[in-house]
Amino acid sequence: MSVRDTFNKHLLHPWSDLPNLGEDDSTPVIVRGEGVYIYDDNGQRMIDGPGGMWCMQTGYGRQEIADRVATQIVELGYSTAFSTINPLEAELAQRIAEKTPGDLNRVFFTTGGSTAVDSALRLCQLARNIRGEPQRKHILCRDKGYHGSTYLSASVTGKERDKTAMDTAVDLVHFLTAPCAFYQEQEFASEEAFCDFLIAELEAKIAELGPENIMCFIAEPILGSGGVLVPPKGYNRRCWEVVKRHGITYIADEVVTAFGRLGHWFASETLFDVVPDIITFAKGVTSGYLPLGGYAVSDAFMAEISGDNAEGNCYSNGFTWSANPVSCAAALESWDIIEREQLLEHVRDVGPYFQAQLRTLMDLPLVADVRGMGMMAAVEMSLGSDAEGEALLEQDYHLGDLIDSHCREFGLLVRPLINVCIMSPPLILTREQVDDLVSALRKALLKAQEELLG
Incomplete structure (x- = not known):
């Protein structure tokens, strides 16, 4: 056959x-x-x-990655992040923290982009509960945005032309206009006017829902699978300013844009003047050789839900292959190649x-x-x-x-x-x-x- x-x-x-x-x-x-x-x-x-x-x-056929992965498989092919620490996850987390903007210094590893987004959203839900804001569970996202295919990440995905009858969390998710001038050029006189419309729409949606009910805003700096939609100049920064003013968590989904796709380790601050509360990543972190993803979250965010503020709670989220040492080995070697x-x-x-x-x-x-x-x-x-x-x-x-x-x-x-x-x-x-x-x-x-x- x-x-x-x-x-x-x-x-x-x-x-x-x-x-x-x-x-x-x-x-x-x-x-x-x-x-x-x-x-x-x-x-x-x-x-x-x-x-x-x-x-x-x-690129394909990287002998350096193959050699490092093979060595790691022989040395330590698996360890569980549930109850052990492996040196490679610590080294990779440190490298990521050195390149993320602001105080995004704590890293959680997953198996890919969907699980990274899902895990970040679950962290936000946990945080709101610990902080005594259980009603703040609504999520703002965009039409044509793509964030994954787990239940939560698919729920915040806005690819409206996909023909599917699969369920999503429609009661919690609210979509805003896709920030792409190509689809709006007949309605607006200029890029600036379109951007003004988008920000006004965001403000209006927050007012409609009530900021006290909104958990987070999730956005790709450039929308990838929705059609590589490059937003108007200043759009990302202005969105960040609005949501931060209302105490809404800003999640930058850099699963596509991180690790060099736009010429920088991360694009949020360098290209778009945004310091998110959380950045998700995956894909290019290992150059595609092995599955790995995760997010980096700010120290300020974690300070509010850890230590004495945690009220005895744990972050009950993880995966069998979280921080797998072989995947981390591939990521570290890919990182070395990018630098070299x-x-x-x-x-x-x-x-x-x-x-x-x-x-x-x-x-x-x-x-x-x-x-x-x-x-x-x-x-x-x-x-x-x-x-x-x-x-x-x-x-x-x-x-x-x-x-x-x-x-x-x-x-x-x-x-x-x-x-x-x-x-x-x-x-x-x-x-x-x-x-x-x-x-x-x-x-x-x-x-x-x-x-x-x-």
């Missing part, structure tokens, strides 16, 4: 298309990776446009070129928008038809699938989120490889254009 036949018979993948379950004939079978390239089972080499899933910071090869500086150098070259695609009829920052970008496509609702969604799915298929023909893997090509390539991508990536995407768009528009 072939890999694909086995997949169709036995596997259920994330975001599986249930109407066509067991009938997949197009998802690529990836068998090898090297640098910025991956290879399918037919030997086709492709630039990994999405960088795995926003996570392959240092100056990849943060590399992103700050190549990132603007990457964005500029992608914007050259705006001359194509199928391209509606190109946006991004650093090493994360999106090319949004549209047929410009009058279709609406389900018809438009079906049309956009077909467009994305077609572009995806043609990109692979020309040596590029993209991640089609319906009609948006998402890219977050390994941070080691060179200018020459940027040119190859954009060239392949242009060829794919032109081929689709010929088929769809004639």
Whole structure:
């Protein structure tokens, strides 16, 4: 039985298309990776446009990470954070604390981004209960935001075009307008006017719910899986000022943007002038080699719920693989590579070129928008038809699938989120490889254009 036949018979993948379950004939079978390239089972080499899933910071085939992980497996392959301490988790936590803004000096490790967000939200719930504010459980978030797929993290996710009948905590979660000018350009005269609207909407929602009932505000500095939405200038800072004025906890979800994706260890303060109460992270922390995530929380936050203030409570949250020493070994070696090869500086150098070259695609009829920052970008496509609702969604799915298929023909893997090509390539991508990536995407768009528009 072939890999694909086995997949169709036995596997259920994330975001599986249930109407066509067991009938997949197009998802690529990836068998090898090297640098910025991956290879399918037919030997086709492709630039990994999405960088795995926003996570392959240092690229594929890193012997240094393999060696360090192998050594760690032999030395200590597992230890439980429930009752023991391993030296690698302590070292990694110290390194993270040295790079986080403000007094975010305490780190909790999880298994990935979803569990990091879920754990941070549970910490906030615990904190409100300990502080005698049990009614403060409402959460503010944004349309098109993505925070994970556990029950709580999925509840604060606002990807409204996902067709699903799964339950979420709708009574506690409140969505605000996605901060992307592309979707609002017909309604506002300027970026500043749009930003003013967003902040006024935030203020109005707080007044409607009552600040005394709101637990936290959770936000990606740049919305990732929602379509790489870059907010208006000053938006993140102004949101932070508003929520802090009302005593609302600010959670920055940096699962995508941390560890070099935007050219910095963390983006909140350096790029957006925000010092959150909590920062979640995952993905690039190990360069995708092993599962690991977590959050950093401020000393001030923890002081209010620890020591004599704890009222005897414990933080009853954790995972079998929290702070796994093998995962921490991968993270430490990835960190060393980023420093040794100056990849943060590399992103700050190549990132603007990457964005500029992608914007050259705006001359194509199928391209509606190109946006991004650093090493994360999106090319949004549209047929410009009058279709609406389900018809438009079906049309956009077909467009994305077609572009995806043609990109692979020309040596590029993209991640089609319906009609948006998402890219977050390994941070080691060179200018020459940027040119190859954009060239392949242009060829794919032109081929689709010929088929769809004639």
